[in-house]
Amino acid sequence: MNEKQFKIEFIIKIQKIFWYVAFVYFALLGVMYYFNFSHTHLLAQAGVYFILTATILKLFIIAEQFHSARLYRFWFLSYLLMFILFSTVLMKYLL
Amino acid sequence: MTEQFIYVACGLSAGLLGGYLGLGGGIVMVPFLTVIAGLDIKIAVPVSVTAIVVNSFSASNEYLKKGMVDLELVIILSIFMVMGNITGSNLNRIIPANYTKLILTVLLVYTAFSLLKGKQPTEQLPFKSNKGKYIMVSTVLAYFTGILAGLVGIGGGIILVPLLYLVIGLPLTTARGTSSFMIGFSSAAASAVYLLNGMIDYKIAAEVILGIIIGGKLGGYFGTTAKPIVVKILFFIVMLYLAYKMSYQPLMELL
Numbered sequence: 223m224n225e226k227q228f229k230i231e232f233i234i235k236i237q238k239i240f241w242y243v244a245f246v247y248f249a250l251l252g253v254m255y256y257f258n259f260s261h262t263h264l265l266a267q268a269g270v271y272f273i274l275t276a277t278i279l280k281l282f283i284i285a286e287q288f289h290s291a292r293l294y295r296f297w298f299l300s301y302l303l304m305f306i307l308f309s310t311v312l313m314k315y316l317l
Numbered sequence: 318m319t320e321q322f323i324y325v326a327c328g329l330s331a332g333l334l335g336g337y338l339g340l341g342g343g344i345v346m347v348p349f350l351t352v353i354a355g356l357d358i359k360i361a362v363p364v365s366v367t368a369i370v371v372n373s374f375s376a377s378n379e380y381l382k383k384g385m386v387d388l389e390l391v392i393i394l395s396i397f398m399v400m401g402n403i404t405g406s407n408l409n410r411i412i413p414a415n416y417t418k419l420i421l422t423v424l425l426v427y428t429a430f431s432l433l434k435g436k437q438p439t440e441q442l443p444f445k446s447n448k449g450k451y452i453m454v455s456t457v458l459a460y461f462t463g464i465l466a467g468l469v470g471i472g473g474g475i476i477l478v479p480l481l482y483l484v485i486g487l488p489l490t491t492a493r494g495t496s497s498f499m500i501g502f503s504s505a506a507a508s509a510v511y512l513l514n515g516m517i518d519y520k521i522a523a524e525v526i527l528g529i530i531i532g533g534k535l536g537g538y539f540g541t542t543a544k545p546i547v548v549k550i551l552f553f554i555v556m557l558y559l560a561y562k563m564s565y566q567p568l569m570e571l572l
Binding site: 228230233234237238240241244245248249251252255256262263266267269270271273274276277278280281284288293296299300302303306307309310311313314 | 325375381392395396400508509522524526
């Protein structure tokens with residue numbers, strides 16, 4: 223792998239940010255559930271969507287890192303993986 | 318209110334034990350949620366796969382920092398594992414709960430025994446990568462691992478790590494790191510299937526996720542320390558007890 227072009231620290235940083243955001247968000251949700259706030263259910267649903275979006279975003283970053291490292295085969299495979307992940311949505315609404 | 322604490326505690330202990338013993342957490346979480354919290358396995362599985370995605374953020378970061386994740390392998394095998402997870406999570410909707418419980422019981426017993434007798438292979442072993450040679454076999458195995466993982470709500474590390482270590486020939490720590498990074502993608506696929514089919518209980522998921530976020534971090538911290546044999550034996554007993562509790566009723570109904 224072209225180590226100079228592939229910035230692994232960027233992926234580490236992004237994962238760390240996702241972890242902190244998830245921690246704060248779900249801690250707040252925990253408090254809201256404890257005090258029976260209204261609409262907490264919708265916020266919890268948004269939290270799950272956030273987790274899945276974060277995963278797709280992470281994959282996009284990896285794909286672009288492969289691109290900048292000129293590893294085009296893995297760049298293509300990363301987008302293929304992204305397409306397969308999206309296919310769950312396509313399968314639900316198209317079939 | 319008590320229920321809330323039970324769910325957080327289930328996530329916390331799954332994350333803690335999973336991180337400490339080098340597991341993804343799902344293999345502990347689903348039995349905890351079904352046996353201790355009394356949830357139906359059809360509710361526990363979607364919650365578990367969603368929580369595993371978050372756990373993967375922190376668990377894989379430690380390995381990424383040390384350069385112990387083979388990202389090229391992650392992409393290749395994840396394609397097949399994600400397909401397997403989509404198949405498995407769709408199967409979960411069809412297969413009766415009793416069969417799902419029995420499959421998980423087999424995996425629990427396997428995990429318990431492998432952890433107890435699991436002599437950790439040393440890093441000093443000559444590193445011989447079979448990446449090119451056995452990649453086709455590995456993709457097939459990754460697909461079937463995905464099916465199992467999506468079906469019973471585990472990450473699949475218990476099968477993936479031996480696959481990467483024994484078949485591909487990665488060093489053990491790299492196999493663990495690669496597995497923990499892959500699990501994030503594959504569990505996300507299973508979680509998406511459950512989400513789109515309205516099978517995720519958001520309240521329980523939010524509480525379990527909070528628990529696993531904290532537990533996973535603590536488990537990762539303690540995971541680097543040596544594991545006394547007492548802990549292993551204790552864990553072995555707990556796993557067998559959970560396996561018994563989970564399989565008793567389905568077996569009685571089937572026989």
